[in-house]
Amino acid sequence: MKTLCILGFLVSSWLFVSAQKQSMKIYGKIFDAATDSTISNAYIKIGEGKAGVSSDKNGNFSFIINSFPLKITISHVAYEEQKIILHEPAKNGLKIQMKPSSKLVKEVVISSEKVQNLTKKKLFAVNDYEFSGQDILMLVYDYNFSEKKNPWLVLMNSYGDTICKNFIGKDGSLFKDCTDQIHLITKNEAWQIFIDEKKITLAHPTEKKAFFNAMEPCIASIGTNYFLKKYSHGQQVLNYIIANTNDTSYETMRVIADHAGLKMLVSRNRFFAMGANPPTDADLRFEEMCFSGPVFAPLCRLDDEILIFNFVDSKLEFYSPEGIHEKDILINFHKSSHWKEEIISDERCKKVYTLFVRDGISSLREINLENGKLMQTIKIPKFKFIEKIKINDNKLYFLYRKTASDELKAIYVMSLE
Structure with a gap:
C-alpha cells in the first residue's frame, strides 16, 4: 500500500x-x-x-x-x-x-576547544534540527517567551548566528524527505516548511498518516529516479525499488533477505500448527524486539551514486543513478563489539561514517569506500549519551544536555578536519 x-x-x-x-x-x-x-x-x-x-x-x-x-x-x-x-x-x-x-561580514574567532556549543548564548531548548544547505533549521523552545508563545522555527548559520525565526506554536519534530524538503510533523499533521527571503513559513498541511504512507518509503532520489524501501515476510526481507517519474515505470532493484530470520518464522508457524496456543500481542512484540528485528541494510546517496550497506551478506554494494549494480566490496566492521546500527553520511564531502558507543561515549569511524575498512577513530570526549548525530561539510553536529534535569538541550559542533 x-x-x-x-x-x-x-x-x-x-x-x-x-x-x-x-x-x-x-x-x-x-x-x-x-x-x-x-x-x-x-x-x-x-x-x-x-x-x-x-x-x-x-x-x-x-x-x-x-x-x-x-x-x-x-x-x-x-x-x-x-x-x-x-x-x-x-x-x-x-x-x-x-x-x-x-x-x-564579521570576524570569526577559532575556539581552542574542539567541541563548541552553537546555542550557548541563546536561551533555547533544541527539540530537533535538520540542515537546510549549510544552514541549520531548528525546532526550539525559546525561554525568552512564555509557554503560549512557543515553540519556534529558527534558521541559524554554521557559526551560531540567527538568520531568521518564526513562531509556529506547534509541538512536533522535523522530517527531511528524499527530495531534501523539510517538514514539520505535529500530532496529527505534516506541514511543508518554506525558507524564502528572510522568513520561514508553513504550508500544505497533510494528514500525518497519509503523509508517511506516501513519503516514508522514499529513501533517496537522483534526477527523476526515486529509490523506495519496502519490507515483507515479517521484516526479514527488504526490497529496494526504483521508480522513474518520466515514464512512471518501477522495478525491484535489490532484494535482501535474512535467511536465519526466515527460518525462525517458519519454525514458529510449524509450532503454531501443532496446536500450541497462539501468541498474544505482547509475545509477538517481544519476539520481534529480541529475535527477529528488521533487516538492517541502509541505502544512502553520495552525489550521483547509490550505496547499499548490506550487513546481512557483509558487503557494500554500489549502484548507478539508474539502479544498475556496479561493484561490491567486503565489509566486516559490523561484527565488532560496541558497534551501533547507524550509518551517517556527509554528502557534501562524499564521506560515510559508522558509530560505536561504549559506556555512553560515542566514537565515529570513517568507512574507506575503496576497501571497506575503517579509518581513524574520532572520539567525542566528555559527552555521554548524545543525540541526533549528523555530519555536514566535515563538521560533526549533535544534541546534548549536560544533566538529565537540564532543560536546555543544545546543538554542539566539532570539526573533523
Whole structure:
C-alpha cells in the first residue's frame, strides 16, 4: 500500500511536468563570487509578481516561462540582491555569481576547544534540527517567551548566528524527505516548511498518516529516479525499488533477505500448527524486539551514486543513478563489539561514517569506500549519551544536555578536519 501511495505521488509529478512541455525551461546554478562554492536556498523571483523558486542544496534552480523578455531577481540573506533581464534561454544554463553582503561580514574567532556549543548564548531548548544547505533549521523552545508563545522555527548559520525565526506554536519534530524538503510533523499533521527571503513559513498541511504512507518509503532520489524501501515476510526481507517519474515505470532493484530470520518464522508457524496456543500481542512484540528485528541494510546517496550497506551478506554494494549494480566490496566492521546500527553520511564531502558507543561515549569511524575498512577513530570526549548525530561539510553536529534535569538541550559542533 505504501508503494502504491508514493507511486501515485510520483505519477502526479510526472503528469504536471508533461503538461508543461510546450513552454520554455530556464535553468541555472548560483555561486558565491568570492569562493565559487554553490549557494543553496537563494530565492529567484520571476517577473514582477510574487512567484519564484529556491535553489537546491547544490545551487541548482529551474522554472518554466512562456515568453521573453523576463526580469528575475535573485536574493539571499547572506548576499547582495541581483537583478537580471533575460532575452533568450542560455545555451548551457545560467551561471549566477552573488557577492557576499557587507552587512553580514564579521570576524570569526577559532575556539581552542574542539567541541563548541552553537546555542550557548541563546536561551533555547533544541527539540530537533535538520540542515537546510549549510544552514541549520531548528525546532526550539525559546525561554525568552512564555509557554503560549512557543515553540519556534529558527534558521541559524554554521557559526551560531540567527538568520531568521518564526513562531509556529506547534509541538512536533522535523522530517527531511528524499527530495531534501523539510517538514514539520505535529500530532496529527505534516506541514511543508518554506525558507524564502528572510522568513520561514508553513504550508500544505497533510494528514500525518497519509503523509508517511506516501513519503516514508522514499529513501533517496537522483534526477527523476526515486529509490523506495519496502519490507515483507515479517521484516526479514527488504526490497529496494526504483521508480522513474518520466515514464512512471518501477522495478525491484535489490532484494535482501535474512535467511536465519526466515527460518525462525517458519519454525514458529510449524509450532503454531501443532496446536500450541497462539501468541498474544505482547509475545509477538517481544519476539520481534529480541529475535527477529528488521533487516538492517541502509541505502544512502553520495552525489550521483547509490550505496547499499548490506550487513546481512557483509558487503557494500554500489549502484548507478539508474539502479544498475556496479561493484561490491567486503565489509566486516559490523561484527565488532560496541558497534551501533547507524550509518551517517556527509554528502557534501562524499564521506560515510559508522558509530560505536561504549559506556555512553560515542566514537565515529570513517568507512574507506575503496576497501571497506575503517579509518581513524574520532572520539567525542566528555559527552555521554548524545543525540541526533549528523555530519555536514566535515563538521560533526549533535544534541546534548549536560544533566538529565537540564532543560536546555543544545546543538554542539566539532570539526573533523
